[in-house]
Amino acid sequence: MxxxxxxxxxxxxxxxxxxxxxxxxxxxxxxxxxxxxxxxxxxxxxxxxxxxxxxxxxxxxxxxxxxxxxxxxxxxxxxxxxxxxxxxxxxxxxxxxxxxxxxxxxxxxxxxxxxxxRPQMQEAPTVLTAGDLEMNLLTRKVTRAGQTIDLLPREFSLLEHLLRRKGRVQTRTMLMEAVWDIHYDPMTNVVDTHISRLRSKVDKPFKTELIETVRGAGYRIDS
Missing domain, CATH: 3.40.50.2300 (Response regulator)
Structure with a gap:
């Protein structure tokens, strides 16, 4: 070697x-x-x-x-x-x-x-998708149904985290650690607030909702 x-x-x-x-x-x-x-x-x-x-x-x-x-x-x-x-x-x-x-x-x-x-890792994807939503990690451009969606940096990171773990529930603690780098519970609703803002941009203008609330657990993107 x-x-x-x-x-x-x-x-x-x-x-x-x-x-x-x-x-x-x-x-x-x-x-x-x-x-x-x-x-x-x-x-x-x-x-x-x-x-x-x-x-x-x-x-x-x-x-x-x-x-x-x-x-x-x-x-x-x-x-x-x-x-x-x-x-x-x-x-x-x-x-x-x-x-x-x-x-x-x-x-x-x-x-x-x-x-x-160890087998060589596959090259990391540069485009993440869910349904008609597409996130280009190189250009940092997000579109849905052909429409450009403008996201703030934290919203982009939050959506990216959910897309990378599509189909898996992400708890509020997981999201706090991954997106905000906070490793304790600060008794804040920052996750819920940002999820709400994200939904207003990627879900509400469209017929199908992508971000799912899993009651008592967290959030998930399934499509």
Whole structure:
């Protein structure tokens, strides 16, 4: 496999790179986040090993940036930040696996092999649909029955979240976390208010309602 290692600690970087090369892998090593991001963007790799604490740009931001450009190369975070919240943050940022230092090279090798065996992810869709509603993620244009619908940024994010999970109920808590990045219940009706505004634009002017209220659970788009 061709592997990109982004690790600023020279001892760890050399240890990992040399070990992987001994196993027959092709390895490129970079010691700064900014240089690693550039290489990850232009190179073709099977797996990336990324430290979290990097100069230039930190590992989490690096992976978020790559995922934002639809780079789906599997990422293993290799870091001393081993708290539960740290692991959750890394995985939510787009990491596929998380290994805490100090580590056994055998475990690292096994995890890399497992990531390399995963089937390639299909390219993320650029257009989401439900019935006669269409959302273009590249142009950020929303239309229904051929009519353009103007949405505010938060309304767009809310509709996108529902469309990506078409057929699945999304609770208010799920929506608060995904759209507003609020991870506790602030006793607010912000979700219901925005759903109402969204419906006034994508449902009320048309014959068929797409946004369904699931009583006692949340909201769903089925079509």
């Amino acid at each position: 061709k592997i990109l290692v982004i690790e600023d600690d020279k001892t760890t970087g050399a240890y990992v790179s040399d070990g992987l090369r001994e196993e027959g892998h092709s390895v490129d090593l970079f010691t700064s986040g900014s240089e690693g991001l550039i290489q990850a963007s232009v190179g073709q790799y099977d797996v990336m090993i990324v430290d979290r604490m990097l100069p230039g740009i930190d590992g989490v931001s690096l992976v978020k940036t790559l995922r934002g450009t639809r780079n789906r190369t599997p990422v293993l975070f290799l870091t001393s930040m081993g708290g539960v919240d740290d692991r959750i943050e890394g995985l939510n940022a787009g990491g596929d696996d998380y290994l805490v230092k100090p580590f056994a090279f055998g475990e690292l090798s096994a995890r890399i092999a497992a990531l390399g065996r």
